[in-house]
Structure formats: C-alpha cells, structure tokens
Amino acid sequence: MEYRPINFLEQQTEIIKPKKPRWLIFLIIIILLFLGGCLAKNIISEKAPNDPEAYDPITLKPKKPEGFFQKMKYLVFNQDKELIGQDKDRINILLLGMGGVGHDGPFLTDTNIIVGLKPSNGQIAMISIPRDLGVAVPKQGIKKINYINSLGETKETGTGGEFARKIFSETFDLNIPYYIRVDFKAFGEIIEAVGGVTIDVENDFTDHMYPAPNNDYQTVSFVKGVQTMDGNTALKYARSRHGSGTEGSDFARARRQQKILLALKEKMLSFSTLSNPLKINNIIKSLENHITTNLEFSDIISFIKLARELNFNQITNLVFDDSETGYLKSTFGVDGAFLLIPKTGNFTEINNTISNVFSGELTAKETKTDDTPKQTLKNENIIDKIITVEIQNGTWNAGLAARLKKRLEDKGFTIELIGNSETRPQPYSGIFNLTNKKTEIENSLSQELHLPIKQQPPTNINAATGTDILILLGEDNIE
Template sequence: MQKSKHIDFLSKETYKKDQIQQFCRPSKSFFTAKKIIPIMIVFVLFLAFTYTTRAVISSDTISEQFGNVSVVEQLKHLASAEDRMIQGQEQGRINILLLGIGGENHEGGNLTDTIIVASIDNKNNKLGMLSIPRDLVVPIEGVGWQKINAAHAYGIALDKNKKPQSGSTLATKTIESVTNLPIHYYIKIDFDGFVKIINALGGIRVEVPASFTDYEYPDENYGYEPVHFDAGWQNLSGDEALKYVRSRHGTSGEGSDFARALRQQQIIAALQARVLAMSTLLNPNKILAIADIIGKHVETNMQIWELMRLYDISKSVDLQNINHIVLDTSKSGLLVVDQNEEGTYLLRPSLGATDFSQIQQTAQNLVSENTQTNPIKTTEKNIETKLKVAIQNGTDHEGLAAQTADKIRNLSIVISDISNASQKGYEKTVIYALSENAMEQAQKIREILNANISPTIPEFLKKENVDVIIIVGEDNV
C-alpha cells in the first residue's frame, strides 16, 4: 500500500501548498469555511429532516446519505421503530457529533469549522451542546498532534478511496478521545446546504434589534463587501441570512462573538418556525426541494428509522432550555491561547497541552443536574467586564507575541488574538487603547511591558474589533 504523505496542518505554509488540494478542492471564493455554520443550525436541520423523510421516504438521493443499509431494509425497520432503541438510549444518553464543513465548492472545504457535541438525556428530557473551537490542538489517530478541524480532512486524505465518510469517522474518533464520550452518531452539513434550504423555504423573517453595518465582510474576490441590516422585521434570503449570522465586525455593538451568537439563535428559531409551518408541511414542492437539498448536502451514519426514533425522543426535550457550553479562553475558560514557531494561532487546554481532564469532565456533566443551565449568558456577562486584547509581533523573532501574552495573562483581560503585525521593524513596543474604557488596563500593560501608550491610533487599526492592541517590538525580546 502506498504510504500517505504527511501534511502539517499547524504550519501556515501548509494551506498554500498544492498537495493539500488533493482533499480540499480549490475555489476562487474568499470564504475559508470559518464559522460557516451557526452553532445549532445542524440540529435544527436534523429535526426538519425527520419531517421531510416522513413525506418522501423513498427518495434515492436521501437514502444514499443514511448508513449502508438499503432503502428496502430501512423500510422494514420503520414499522417497528417505536419499539426499538437507538444507540445510547438504554444508557440514558445519546451523543451526536454535529459537523459543519465548507464543501466541495469552497477552499479548504473538508476542514471542519463547526464542531458540536449534542448530548440528549432521554431519561430526564434534557439537551446539552458542547462547542469545540477549530484551533484546539489534539491528537489525531495516525497523524499526531494537529488542529482539531483537520481531523475530517485527514480522514479523507488518508483513505485510498477518498470517501467522505472516512473524514467523519476520523473526526468522530478524535472527538471521542478529547471528550471521553462515546459518539453514537454524526450529522454533517455543508455551507451551501444552509443557504439553499432557506431559499427553498422562500426565505425567513427575523427581527433585527438594532441597525448595524459590517465594513469588513469578506467578498468572493479576496476583498471586503460592506453589509448593512436595518432595525426591525426583515425578510432574509439564504445569502442574506448567512451574512447576518457570520458578520463579525458590525457596528452598534454587533461586533462581538456573543452578539453574533444571539443572531445565530434568531436564525435558528426563524428556520425552525419556517420549516415546521403548515404552509411548508402541506406544500409538497417545498418538502421535495428540502429533501433533495438535505440529501445532497447532509451526511450521517444514522439509518432513517433511527433518525425518526430520535425525533420521537427529542419531542420531549425542552429545546428552549438548552445547556450550551462553549470552550473558550475567558478567565474561567478551559483553554489558553498559544502559538507555534511559525506564529500560527493555536488553542490548548489550560491545564497543559496534553491534559484534557477538565474538558472531559465538562463533557461528562453536560446534561447533569449540577451543570449550570444556559451558561452562555453567564459567560457573556463575564466577558463584557473584560477588555479584549490583540497582541501582534512587530519583529522577526518567532513566538514573541505568544511570549508577551504569557506576561499579561493574569490581568483581567481576554487575549482574543495572537498574530504577526502587518509591518515589521518595531524597535519599541507600542500600546493602542481603542475603546474609551481601555486606558486603565492599558496602563497596567504598560507597566508590565515597560512600553508606551500611543496618543494616536493609525487608521488601519481603528476598525479592529478589540479594546487594546499591543505591537511588540525589539525591546521585549
């Protein structure tokens, strides 16, 4: 058997090499699948799918996506599905891995950027969701330590037949190793599926709380496309909905990850309402269109009868009270920011690079009685009291930004970005206080780094969505 080439996904140069294109098809699109699928879209779609499969259970397109069992065999199971148990049900906990990928029409399309473990406690009718960031460095079987979002791509690359299911299989094994949870099923959706489903539904209607503009939304020509949303009720197409949930640099307080999370929840509720509306369920054309889209853009190892049984179980779960945990780098978070020798942004467990015990404990308690309900609200409150700090290396000394981060990590701040400055040659470290309430922490940083706070802010930094920017110079080597 031909030996597979090893590709280092922690290297910045990796993504520029031709060899990666063997399993990540190139595209002219600017999008690199970053946060392409909102946090719960996949879960809503699997609920929607149960309706469409009931209506068009004989769809050949769909059946190809559900395990390796023929349609005839699956139909035999449908009559007895009510009496059969799916994996994890007897133990009282069903764990489902939700994956979002760019897909074949997007650059790096096999890299996963949405990784969520959805855990259903079928005995107490609870649902917990654990979001795992794409930059977390983990051990990948047969590969070594790499970013977790590369597991799916490696699975396909190392399979001589290049089957998409191989990517999902390796991703599942990797998540099981990190969380110490048995993953019973996976559901994977691509970027285009989200857009097409909303368009097939005729769009969705959401209430925009405040008008905002994002001047740095990426277009398809490697530039920026300003997007704007007016306050009030708006009808959004699939493309507009995607921009609404992906915008990261909006004005009017819409530039934070938590503001974006709220918008994602809006879209999820709107999508769910639209899918389950009688005007959709009684419209065979819409049902067939959605079924066809899901058949082409969704992959799962569940058989149809298992998915329908899962739907029956989920009907008793309170979807308005989901325990949603996001692994982050906040003061009470379980991760810390790191950087390799080439300056690549990485995340590692706060207890140590190889110690996933806290993450495993959090995963185990995801649906337990002592787990805080809806901690995302608490986290949001905590983050709002802290300043976001970006650290940029303004020298040719590799790893200097990460070293600087270690010096100020004990301050009441969130280090949101570690990267290289756009220009090199900084002799002195410079601190820029971008927000009105940043000066107090900027003074503390100045004392630690023995640096100066600039009285003016360059134009190219004014649009940065942080409170403080540190450009590290030669004086802090």
C-alpha cells in the same frame, strides 16, 4: 355389562410397529432448526426499513404490509428503533458546517456543535466548540479542531465527517455516535426551503471583511431587532467573525450559529410539509452532494419521534471561550498558528463539564493541572506567549494588506493589525521580528509568503505599539 371370554390357551401376540431410525429423526430436527433459523434471520435480524415509502407519513410507523411473512416483519418493526445512547439516557450528535467545494478552505469547519439529548426529561444541550481549539490527532500532533474534517478528506474522500466524529469523541471522552455535515449551499437552501428564519439580532454590527468571491471582501451589516432572514442573509449572520463591537469574535459567531439552528428548528416544527420526515429525506436527497451523515432513514424517524418529547423552551447553551472565567487560553503552535488550549493544560475539566451539562452542577473552574489527564497538550507543541502580527501595505495597491490577512487567517495565522505604511511606495518586502527572541512564527510566515526575514525595518516605517512581528509589503511583492 358385556363379558368377553378369554382363551388362556391361545397365545397373545403383541403387534409392534416398525421403529424409525434414530438418525432420520435427528435429520428432521436439524432441517427444522435450519429452516427456523433462516426464517428468524429474515424476519427478526433485519434492520428497520430505510425506504421512506415504507413509512406512514402521519404515524411514522412502517406501513402494514401484505402477506404472512411481511406481516410478521411488521409486528417486529412496529416498535420504535432505539437510538445509540438512549439506553444510557444521553444521545449525542455532532453538527459540522463547512464552506464546501468552491470556497477557500472548503473542508475547514466553521461550525462545530455537539448536541446532547436527554430523553427521560426532554433536556437539550448545544455545546459550541471553537474552531481554533487545539486537539491531539494520532500521528499528526496538535491540530486545530476545524482542520480535522479536512484532514479526514485528504485521507479518503467522503470520510471527513466520520473522522471528525471519532476525534471529537476521543478528545471529549464522549460517545458521539452520529454526525451531520453540511456546506454553505445546503445551509442556505434548507433555510430557503422553510421560507426563512426569524432571528432576534442582539447588537448592531458591521463586518468590513466578510469573504467575497475572488479572494476579496465585502461589507455586511445587521441592525438590532427581530427580523426574518433568507438563506443568504442567515449564512452571513452565522459566518461573520470580524464584526464591530462585541460581535467580532469566534465566540460571538458560535452564539449566533446556535441562534440560527434554534430558529431553524422552530420553523421546521411549524412548517407542516417539513414536519414530515419523508419531505426531509427528499431535501437531503436533493442536496446529497452537500450533506453528509451517518444517519439512516430509520434513525431520522426515531429522532423526529423523540423530538416530539423534547423541551425546546429550555435549552442549555454552552460556548467554550478564552474569557477571564472561560475554560480556554490563547497561544500559538510551533507552526505559528493561533490556538486555544485548556487553561489547566488538559481536557479533564472541560470533559467533566460536557459530561455533566444536564446535571445543573457544572464543574467549578480550577487553575491547577491534573497530573493524570486523558489528553495533554505538550509544551513542545505550543508557544505560551501570544504573538502580535501586523501587516503594512507599502504599495498603492488598495486592499493588499486586507487580502493577505484573509489568506493568512485561512491558513490558521492570527493577524491583529493591518494598515498602510506612512511612507509609500516601499521598494522591498520583508518580515521583521521586533522582539529580542526568535520564534517559529516568522519562519512559518516566511515559508508561506516566500518573503525574507530581515533584521530592522526601514527608518521610515513605524510599527504599532505592541507589535511583535511586522510584515511589510513592498513593490516587489507578487500577490
């Protein structure tokens, strides 16, 4: 062991390193925190990529990038994006179908379907809302639900879908974060893109009043049985609402629309090029003037991944109607427009049914009215009695009554009967209230048609039994 002598007489001197000022240390910390925050913002808070080319078409995951920071982003975004509602096991999407520019009532929605998804067990529900359902719109009163999209468009072009999404959410007390709105052109071209759809037509039916160009009609017919439809035929099958037999109602049309969507889904899943979301994105781009949605591409990716886990063999289909066991009843608004409203006077029961659509325990129908509804249709906004309106053509101008019927129905009126008067020609036109009570309907019809309201029809004019209001078209009528 080596011993080193210590000189106790020599003073030991401690060498002290100069201290860095504390403010410099704090400054360095602040700079590091700032830089770290900037880096975190760029890497972590950035949304999942919405560029279709950033995804692998097979795995549907973001492509592995080059570079250190890009690889860090990849590690962050390699996880699936969670859709709104997924944390609560209920995702809702609103599907809207409209005519589009060039059609009568271009922004009126013939198709109004809420699609509900339950990710935990793959359940799917399709809930069809009838176009004539009356709903409360802030500062507007009671309006038909198919008018909501159009109302939004009048406020600001391109916002109709978002406005409809909000009104649907409020009406049915349901979180609906997503919407897709398509017009007839997009509907037909999407079906053409997959090579048509296979439909099992349940009933033979003919519709003599299917809309044709120039405010005219055409006849369309369908034969019972399984058949493949192209885009144009599928559109006619989905739109027809004056068919013979049981197919002549808005509710039958809603069921046919659900069939078309399910058939389209089957074809898209089996059609290899369209199982690729990049191809879907290309279709959406090519039809960007005919499809409106608030879905980002990353949302589409998430939905397609989710679709692989859904049970498409067992879908709950719900159509609200005014049948004896249905939730709705028929009435008229103060402007004469035909409306459907809840039998209970509010939406509480309907909303409970929609909310519990996956439970298998739908709310039993009740006749009593809840005194504290979320939304109530007030009596001053509706007329409880169903008014029957008839149109008679008193001229030799063929198809005049049918064309007027279409025009009025596009405006929201319901016409029960049309035909030719027994005696022709009739010199003068008029609107005749055949009841003992005045209603707002004849006033609305008079304003729309610019025809006078008269007391009694000519003696040689006979209305059908049960007609409340008769519209007689005479030689003085200007079409």
